[in-house]
Amino acid sequence: MSSERGGPRSVDVLIIGAGPTGLTAAEAFVADGASVAIVECTARVGGLARSATVAGNEIDLGGHRLLSATPNQRRAWLDFARRLGGVPMTDIGRRSGILRDGYVVAYPFDTQQFRASVPWPVRARGAASLAAWKLRGLTGRDDHNLDEWVKNRYGPFLAETFMAPHARKVFGVDPREIPAGWAAQRILSPGFASVLATAIPKPGRSGRQADVIDRFFYPQGGVGVLWSGLAELLGNQVDWLFDSRITSITRPVGGRLAVTLTGPDGDVEMSCDRIVSTGRPEDLAVSLGLDDLGAAIAQRSGRRDLIVGVVHVRDCPQSWHGYQWLYTHDTGIRAHRFNNYGEWQSLHCPFGVIGLEYTVPTGDTFDVAATALKDMSILLPGGAVDFLGSEVATDAYANFDASADQLGLLDEALRGFGDGIISTGRQGAGIYINLDQAMRLGVRVAGMPAQHSGVVGRDEYSPYQEKVG
Structure with missing residues (x-):
């Protein structure tokens, strides 16, 4: 990052967000010879796809996986793992289910x-x-x-x-x-x-486990090792600004984009030719002075945090074996799903370490330990359960397309503001994109003309599972 005569620090491209899309865009810009800075509001890379350690157990918030249903997907992930120095990848089958009244229903439906x-x-x-x-x-x-x-x-x-x-x-x-x-x-x-x-009578119940719906790759240590590995690969080719947020973006007449951000050392002034925002669209709107639009996007998005309460169950029911996820809808249970970390094979977790997942309006809190133990007492009456700790993924969920109209207004506003500001739109529209699609989006925005402005990716519904043929 350069600074001329004590003026603003200067880069070619400023990227907001150090998740898979932002990191992949940064790598593409660097490969093209651009100087890049990444502004990340937390202290770590990975965004919503980060990993964490709770009481010595590796967990992935939300249980991300690397879809590998097509040859292109498999090749892309294996090539990426090799570029990062040979990250070990396990090829496992996906099984998830809905736990109701003691029995498990496969999800997707079997x-x-x-x-x-x-x-x-x-x-x-x-x-x-x-x-x-x-x-x-x-x-x-x-x-x-x-x-x-x-x-x-x-x-x-x-x-x-x-x-x-x-x-x-x-x-x-x-x-x-x-x-x-x-x-x-x-x-x-x-x-x-x-x-x-399915209504045809059948004597007795075998509790048959679901067939493997599809297969996916999963890196040793969790998906977070991919993003920490990519950040290490980028190293000092990128200026990293952690625990920092953009507060304003302006464009002096005939000049470059002028950006003010606040971080651990106070306010920092920067200038750049391009901005790629992979964070919350409402934050970008507010930084441009569009406070009403930012408030409208936030209100319509209905953002929710994911809170994971990690417990250890000393004696898990046999029906839980083989399932990476189990959704829990029984009366009185607040958790909506739990991650069966011991079934992920590539996490350093013994069987019985479980992450109960809760969603709350962004910023809300509750007694995670008491709630998790209460939920487990309903799921396993009389079972021996220990609470290990918790982790939070901020803004993990949004109200899908509810903010689509407001994002259309943001798209118009960015185009009217001038050249070089892109919002990926991912969270605001609630578009579900798999991690390989998130990385392709990063490459895509990095390859766009320098003058392009607008919201990119908000209308791109794609199949949850890419299948051969």
């Missing part, structure tokens, strides 16, 4: 596992509900939102028993406020007959 594991009255009621729903809508029903999408494929009973509670717990909104496109990314669409067939 009709054979459902029939083998779920009590017959539940299966029969689900099939009857779907049949009645179809009969009442013989002319067809539209999929406007998550609620309609699930009911049209599973019926109201299964939707309300297994799907809707997740949306309410995690995102704090009614499923009718989440677009159908979100469901299409994440939930399998079974045939009508296959759901009805």
Whole structure:
């Protein structure tokens, strides 16, 4: 970073956010010969995909994984691991489920596992509900939102028993406020007959484990090692500004972008030709003086923090084995899901170390230890459970497309402001992008013309799982 005659410190490109997208963009800019500074509001890299250590146990907040369903995905991750010095990667199968009343339902839905594991009255009621729903809508029903999408494929009973509670717990909104496109990314669409067939009586329950839905790579030590490795690779080619935030962006007449940021050493003045913001769009709006727009984006986004309470269960039920995630919707349980860290194979966690996940409006707090122990007392009455600690991922969830109109206004404002300011828009629109897509987005914005301004990536719904063919 240079400074001329005591003036503002100067770089070619200023990147806001040291997550996968920001770090990948930085690497691309550096490779092109640009000088780069990264402003990160926390003290570490990785963003929402960072790892943490709790009581000596490695955990990943949210349980990120590296999708490897296609040859291109597999090749990209293996090449990346090699570039970082040979990060060991494990190839494992994905299994997740919904824990209800002691039994586990595979998620995504597996009709054979459902029939083998779920009590017959539940299966029969689900099939009857779907049949009645179809009969009442013989002319067809539209999929406007998550609620309609699930009911049209599973019926109201299964939707309300297994799907809707997740949306309410995690995102704090009614499923009718989440677009159908979100469901299409994440939930399998079974045939009508296959759901009805689950009601066929079957003596006893085997508790059959779900088949592996897909495979993914997982690095030894958690996904955070990738971003710390990339940061180390960038090293002093980048100016790192941790625990810092942008407070204002202006453009003197005919001049470069003038940026003020605040950090551990107070305010810092900088100048640059380009800004790539991978952080919260509302923060970028406010730094440009668009306070009302920033407030509107924040209000519509409905941001929520992810709080992970880590416990050790001394004797886990056999039905939990083999599942990396279990969603928990039983009455009285506040956690929406738990990560079964011992099943991740590449984390240094014994079986029985579990991360109970809670979402709260950003900035809210609660007694995590007491809540986690209470939840475990419902899940495992009389079980021996120790609380180990907790971690927080700020702004981990947003209200999906609720802020789409406001992001359109931000896009117009950035274009009107002048050349060289890009917002990736990822969190504001709530677009789910896998980590490989986040990195491709970083490469994409770095390759855009220097004069480009606007919100990039906000309309790019993509399949939750990329499949061959």
